[in-house]
Amino acid sequence: MNRNQVVLSVLLLAALPAAAQSFKDLKAQAQAQAQSQLAAKLGLPTTAPATAKVYILSPKDGDTVSSPVKVVFGLSGLGVSPPGRDVPATGHHHLLIDQPSIDVTVPLPTQNSQIIHYDGGQTEALVTLKPGTHTLQLIFADWKQQPFNPSLQSDTIKITVK
Numbered sequence: 400m401n402r403n404q405v406v407l408s409v410l411l412l413a414a415l416p417a418a419a420q421s422f423k424d425l426k427a428q429a430q431a432q433a434q435s436q437l438a439a440k441l442g443l444p445t446t447a448p449a450t451a452k453v454y455i456l457s458p459k460d461g462d463t464v465s466s467p468v469k470v471v472f473g474l475s476g477l478g479v480s481p482p483g484r485d486v487p488a489t490g491h492h493h494l495l496i497d498q499p500s501i502d503v504t505v506p507l508p509t510q511n512s513q514i515i516h517y518d519g520g521q522t523e524a525l526v527t528l529k530p531g532t533h534t535l536q537l538i539f540a541d542w543k544q545q546p547f548n549p550s551l552q553s554d555t556i557k558i559t560v561k
Contacts, residue, residue, distance in 0.1 A: 444504065447547035448488070451476030453539045460556040467525040468560065470494060472517075472537055473553075479520045485542045490551075492517045494526065495536040498555065506544035516544070528560045 454473040458464050472492045480489035495501070499513035507514055517524060526535075535558065539551040546552075 444545050444548035445490070445541035445543075447539075447549055447551050448476050451539075451547070451551055453492070453537045453551045454553045455535060455537055455556055458535075458556070458558050460554070461558070463559045463561055466529070466560050467527045468558065469523065470526050470535060471523045472521075474522070474539065477539070477551075479522060480542070481518050481520045482516075482540070482542050482544050490539045490541045490547065491520055492522070493538045493540055494524065495538060496526070496528070496533060498534050498536070501538070501546075503538075503546040503548075503550040507538070507540055507546065509544075530560050532557060532559050534558075 452473075452475045456471040456473045458468060458470065472494075474492075478486075478489040479491060480486045482491055493507055494515040494517070496513045496515065499511055501507060501514070507516070509516060515524070515526070534555050536555040537553040538546055540546050
């Protein structure tokens with residue numbers, strides 16, 4: 400073996416760990432992508448972290464407010480991202496007005512005026528409500544518009560719009 404062959408062999412051996420790590424990264428990315436596609440196709444819910452919580456910071460239960468009502472969303476244990484992109488440990492908010500009937504095992508309907516989707520990753524909103532008593536509740540959904548399992552819902556609050 401001449402000197403050039405020895406140098407080339409040493410360089411190739413030195414590059415092997417980096418190539419192996421790169422292959423592992425590619426394999427992990429492909430597995431994650433396949434799992435996401437399968438979850439979407441089968442309608443599987445994303446598992447919610449045990450520490451995750453969703454809550455309404457404002458208004459408070461029992462408040463009397465004027466319309467439009469500024470609703471401030473609270474979240475801990477997860478991040479916020481828009482739907483359509485499977486970003487681990489994230490989701491987005493939905494506001495349920497006056498307790499609509501929902502099925503937390505399927506994606507939330509988009510054609511229901513009592514369910515407001517915040518697909519831009521919003522963490523607060525101005526909501527126009529008619530005078531009277533209303534209930535508000537947040538529900539957090541994954542990238543497929545499907546509530547997490549177990550469902551991440553805030554307590555329901557009751558407000559009066561004057």
